[in-house]
Amino acid sequence: MNLTDVATALEARLPGRVSRDASVAELTTYRVGGPAAVLVHAGDEAALLALASVLACSKPPVLLIGRGSNLLVAEAGFRGVAVVLEGDFATIEIDPDADHVRAGGAVPLPMLARRAAAVGVGGLEFFVGIPGSVGGAVRMNAGGHGRETADVLRRAWVLDLFGGAAAVEARDVDGLDLSYRHSNVDASHVVVRAEFAGEPDDVTVCEDRIAEIVRWRREHQPGGSNAGSVFRNPPGDSAGRLIDEAGLKGLRVGGAVVSDKHANFFQAGPDATADDVARLVDAVRVRVADATGVELVTELRMIGFNDREDTP
Numbered sequence: 001m002n003l004t005d006v007a008t009a010l011e012a013r014l015p016g017r018v019s020r021d022a023s024v025a026e027l028t029t030y031r032v033g034g035p036a037a038v039l040v041h042a043g044d045e046a047a048l049l050a051l052a053s054v055l056a057c058s059k060p061p062v063l064l065i066g067r068g069s070n071l072l073v074a075e076a077g078f079r080g081v082a083v084v085l086e087g088d089f090a091t092i093e094i095d096p097d098a099d100h101v102r103a104g105g106a107v108p109l110p111m112l113a114r115r116a117a118a119v120g121v122g123g124l125e126f127f128v129g130i131p132g133s134v135g136g137a138v139r140m141n142a143g144g145h146g147r148e149t150a151d152v153l154r155r156a157w158v159l160d161l162f163g164g165a166a167a168v169e170a171r172d173v174d175g176l177d178l179s180y181r182h183s184n185v186d187a188s189h190v191v192v193r194a195e196f197a198g199e200p201d202d203v204t205v206c207e208d209r210i211a212e213i214v215r216w217r218r219e220h221q222p223g224g225s226n227a228g229s230v231f232r233n234p235p236g237d238s239a240g241r242l243i244d245e246a247g248l249k250g251l252r253v254g255g256a257v258v259s260d261k262h263a264n265f266f267q268a269g270p271d272a273t274a275d276d277v278a279r280l281v282d283a284v285r286v287r288v289a290d291a292t293g294v295e296l297v298t299e300l301r302m303i304g305f306n307d308r309e310d311t312p
């Protein structure tokens, strides 16, 4: 089945939930880039199972889009099926004994942190500074402020869209192979829900931790259109430090620029294209390698760029 046939089959199974040649720029924090050939909005498990029943035969490229805070989609767009979770996947359940929090894959991490803190569930405050979703956090093992998702995740429920007789499977944290910005969640896997361990704590103490993290982020990170850290930190070092040391703060390609506030954040200005950002990524990589001998590796997921590995 080609992509047109896939779109037709999906429209029949999920009426009103499928669009073709749909812009996804506004679904990403960079707010640049081209369209997805097919975009599906899934609001419940039945919709995902219907989606899986079509995709399992044809296995087209699939891109889950969470909050789009770690994605750069090329101007040429994404030639596959992009999937956005909503509805049932945007709900949070907090255990009254503060033992655990369950959240759908589409829940924004700052909302999770604030809702948990407001009822005295501590330990998840670090999520307030990470503008991703629960699904994106599991996939990326997102972290900051001395904690990462692996430290607080108990299990995630995952559906393989290519899995044939698809079913949602619970995976304990040990079964997700989480390490620095890595998991074994693949492109065709959907994190539908996750359970986090909570620690009962004083509401004011939790909320003070949140306020401190928000203050720190405002002081040290730029606003505007970016996707956080572009490169992974090399072992024992910081990508931002290396970029700064190579004198690259303020380096510009078209409308994209290396932030003056945090050298590992690249800003897309109002006239920037996704290709400007990609060319800036390349320029920084080459110049850091020349200056320091270190080959930086992207943390940013770059989608639809033909000349590099696609890692949706």
Ligand SMILES: Cc1cc2nc3c(=O)[nH]c(=O)nc-3n(C[C@H](O)[C@H](O)[C@H](O)COP(=O)(O)OP(=O)(O)OC[C@H]3O[C@@H](n4cnc5c(N)ncnc54)[C@H](O)[C@@H]3O)c2cc1C
Binding pocket: 029, 063, 064, 065, 066, 067, 068, 069, 070, 071, 085, 105, 106, 129, 130, 131, 132, 133, 134, 135, 136, 137, 138, 139, 140, 141, 142, 143, 144, 185, 187, 189, 190, 191, 192, 221, 226, 227, 228, 229, 301, 311, 312
């Ligand atoms: C200002 C700023 C600050 C940031 N700070 C941090 C930080 O401190 N620490 C950190 O780790 N990251 C940080 N990030 C990056 C980003 O927020 C994280 O990587 C986050 O986990 C991405 O989540 P997302 O929902 O936006 O995922 P997306 O960007 O939408 O996608 C990222 C990857 O996750 C996959 N994915 C998304 N949702 C699902 C799902 N439900 N099921 C399966 N796969 C899915 C996508 O297919 C893609 O491969 C920052 C970003 C910004 C813009």
